[in-house]
Amino acid sequence: MTKGRRGAILTLAGIAALGLLAGRCAPSAPKGAKKAGGAVSDAAAAAMKVYVAPGDLDEYYMFASGGHSGQVYVYGLPSGRHLSTIPVFTPYPATGYGFDDDSRKMLGELTWGDAHHPALSETNGDYDGRWLFINDMNARVARIDLRDFKTKQILGPVPNVSGNHGSSFVTPNTEYAVMSSRFSIPIPKGTVAGIDKYATDYKGVATGVKIDPKTGEMSFGWQIALPPFDYDLGDAGKLASDGWVFFTSYNTERATGKLEVTSAARDRDYIAAINWKMADSLAAKGEGTMIGGVKVIDPAKNPGLVYFMPCGKSPHGVDVSPDGKYIIGSGKLQGVTTAFNWEKVQTAMRNKDFSGDEDGIPVLKYESIKDAEVPVGLGPLHTQFGPDGYAYTSLFVDSAVAKWRLGTWEVVDKVPMSYSIGHLTAAHGDTTKPQGKWLVGLNKLSHGRHLSVGPSQPESSQLVDITEEKMKLLLDFFTEPEPHYAQIVNANVLKPIEVYPKEENRHPLAVWDVKDAGVTRNGNKVTVKMVEVRSTITPTDFEVKEGDVVTVAITNIEQTTDELHGLGLLDYNINVVVDPGETKTFTFTAKKKGVYPYYCTNFCSALHQEMQGYMIVR
Numbered sequence: 361m362t363k364g365r366r367g368a369i370l371t372l373a374g375i376a377a378l379g380l381l382a383g384r385c386a387p388s389a390p391k392g393a394k395k396a397g398g399a400v401s402d403a404a405a406a407a408m409k410v411y412v413a414p415g416d417l418d419e420y421y422m423f424a425s426g427g428h429s430g431q432v433y434v435y436g437l438p439s440g441r442h443l444s445t446i447p448v449f450t451p452y453p454a455t456g457y458g459f460d461d462d463s464r465k466m467l468g469e470l471t472w473g474d475a476h477h478p479a480l481s482e483t484n485g486d487y488d489g490r491w492l493f494i495n496d497m498n499a500r501v502a503r504i505d506l507r508d509f510k511t512k513q514i515l516g517p518v519p520n521v522s523g524n525h526g527s528s529f530v531t532p533n534t535e536y537a538v539m540s541s542r543f544s545i546p547i548p549k550g551t552v553a554g555i556d557k558y559a560t561d562y563k564g565v566a567t568g569v570k571i572d573p574k575t576g577e578m579s580f581g582w583q584i585a586l587p588p589f590d591y592d593l594g595d596a597g598k599l600a601s602d603g604w605v606f607f608t609s610y611n612t613e614r615a616t617g618k619l620e621v622t623s624a625a626r627d628r629d630y631i632a633a634i635n636w637k638m639a640d641s642l643a644a645k646g647e648g649t650m651i652g653g654v655k656v657i658d659p660a661k662n663p664g665l666v667y668f669m670p671c672g673k674s675p676h677g678v679d680v681s682p683d684g685k686y687i688i689g690s691g692k693l694q695g696v697t698t699a700f701n702w703e704k705v706q707t708a709m710r711n712k713d714f715s716g717d718e719d720g721i722p723v724l725k726y727e728s729i730k731d732a733e734v735p736v737g738l739g740p741l742h743t744q745f746g747p748d749g750y751a752y753t754s755l756f757v758d759s760a761v762a763k764w765r766l767g768t769w770e771v772v773d774k775v776p777m778s779y780s781i782g783h784l785t786a787a788h789g790d791t792t793k794p795q796g797k798w799l800v801g802l803n804k805l806s807h808g809r810h811l812s813v814g815p816s817q818p819e820s821s822q823l824v825d826i827t828e829e830k831m832k833l834l835l836d837f838f839t840e841p842e843p844h845y846a847q848i849v850n851a852n853v854l855k856p857i858e859v860y861p862k863e864e865n866r867h868p869l870a871v872w873d874v875k876d877a878g879v880t881r882n883g884n885k886v887t888v889k890m891v892e893v894r895s896t897i898t899p900t901d902f903e904v905k906e907g908d909v910v911t912v913a914i915t916n917i918e919q920t921t922d923e924l925h926g927l928g929l930l931d932y933n934i935n936v937v938v939d940p941g942e943t944k945t946f947t948f949t950a951k952k953k954g955v956y957p958y959y960c961t962n963f964c965s966a967l968h969q970e971m972q973g974y975m976i977v978r
């Protein structure tokens with residue numbers, strides 16, 4: 361814009377001299393693509409690496425949390441193209457989510473969620489492409505089926521959990537997704553205790569959400585009461601540390617009020633190490649006290665269940681290395697990230713090498729369990745891993761990514777991020793088999809990196825090539841608020857369907873022949889069976905009486921890829937979208953007398969506009 365305006369008042373010679381003309385005439389060549397002598401510049405080399413030609417496909421999927429938008433966003437990498445939005449905790453008119461009976465029921469009374477950490481299901485510690493789990497701060501976890509990229513279940517709100525931030529990290533064979541409470545409260549919910557009782561009467565909790573290995577169905581597994589700290593991030597142990605799950609915590613001072621001051625008194629806070637296999641068998645034996653409708657296990661009465669690993673200072677991310685041998689804890693108020701040696705942690709547990717306890721939970725001796733304090737830089741938050749023994753840590757304060765080596769602990773490279781990186785994600789970067797290649801910095805600020813869109817700016821994501829010794833920033837792309845964490849999975853792991861096969865549709869109200877469409881009445885309950893197929897909605901009209909409770913069941917009988925139909929019912933706030941082979945229902949009371957048009961909302965054929973009908977309410 362600036363260039364154009366400035367260009368208008370310059371002479372042609374002036375423009376050419378400034379090199380502006382060249383830039384304008386060759387829109388496909390990135391700025392400064394050609395160096396003198398015709399050599400390909402760094403920018404052109406970068407462009408070639410991320411360029412996915414029209415009709416070509418990306419190599420990786422990136423699933424990013426949508427933060428308080430309550431959605432999951434799907435990107436292709438390396439292009440950074442936004443491919444799809446999967447609504448999870450928030451209605452999304454584009455796919456009709458939150459308008460039909462099933463999704464409304466799933467959402468319940470909450471029409472927003474704050475999603476932070478997607479977790480792809482795993483087999484042997486690597487992504488298996490079956491499901492994607494994601495947390496919501498409102499004590500919920502959702503499951504998305506990657507066969508059709510749809511949200512299938514929302515579990516919760518789970519009793520006693522308040523502010524489910526440290527979630528939904530899965531164990532290596534997807535036995536559990538976990539939850540933890542960022543905000544300690546008196547439990548069960550509804551109990552009142554003054555803030556002066558915080559240190560004694562408030563509790564944190566950690567919860568295991570059990571996952572059915574065949575169906576992915578989630579259910580309550582176990583819950584453990586913890587001291588009133590703020591539990592923040594988590595990760596499951598793997599290989600060497602399989603059977604354990606780790607949660608960072610801050611405010612181990614048990615302070616209240618202005619936490620930015622009051623919770624920073626101690627040099628070290630903790631990582632809670634929880635033996636989930638033990639929790640699993642304790643829960644199976646019925647151990648625990650009923651609180652808020654679930655059994656809550658007391659770790660003080662069950663030695664070996666929970667230990668605290670001291671970690672400085674106000675740690676945020678905890679990340680387990682691909683072999684499970686190192687637990688990396690990043691203290692956001694420090695200049696180092698701490699590598700704990702799992703071997704040493706276990707030895708300290710066995711030898712009762714403790715420096716004290718918190719409400720009966722042993723605190724391991726810091727000097728006995730840490731291997732190194734890696735000088736990564738200021739404000740380390742999260743760590744991901746490559747296939748070659750390298751680790752990558754995001755530095756919020758330094759606004760950079762540090763690359764360092766596990767075992768030798770040397771920091772070998774840094775790449776600046778624009779700006780204020782939070783999470784980072786690498787291809788399979790939190791699994792037992794990291795693929796390297798791509799890393800994405802998920803930055804909190806994007807100021808000036810894109811055309812201005814007013815005060816509400818998108819977040820910036822930056823793609824980094826990690827194939828070589830030196831990291832290379834290749835691409836900026838932008839996301840809606842706010843990708844906390846994201847995971848990158850090789851496209852060959854996923855096998856999505858494109859139509860729902862007719863023989864799989866067992867919906868009781870499905871109709872596959874327009875002859876079977878129509879209206880049936882039972883008292884004031886009216887059922888309308890509807891068929892959508894290019895380019896008619898059958899029936900093209902129907903009548904009900906004022907006050908009737910109307911259920912409309914729409915079947916899209918298409919079996920062709922991408923032949924979606926929608927249904928908008930004017931003045932009734934109804935909008936659903938039905939994929940090929942799918943049946944959806946919506947129910948409403950015909951409160952308003954009159955004639956109400958309905959129509960297909962999804963442009964489906966040359967006669968899409970003709971796809972319409974009338975509801976007459978007498």
Ligand code: RUQ
Nearest residue numbers: 476782783844845
């Ligand atoms: S957080 S920027 Cu919600 Cu995962 Cu670390």
Ligand code: CUA
Nearest residue numbers: 960962964968
């Ligand atoms: Cu069906 Cu437009």
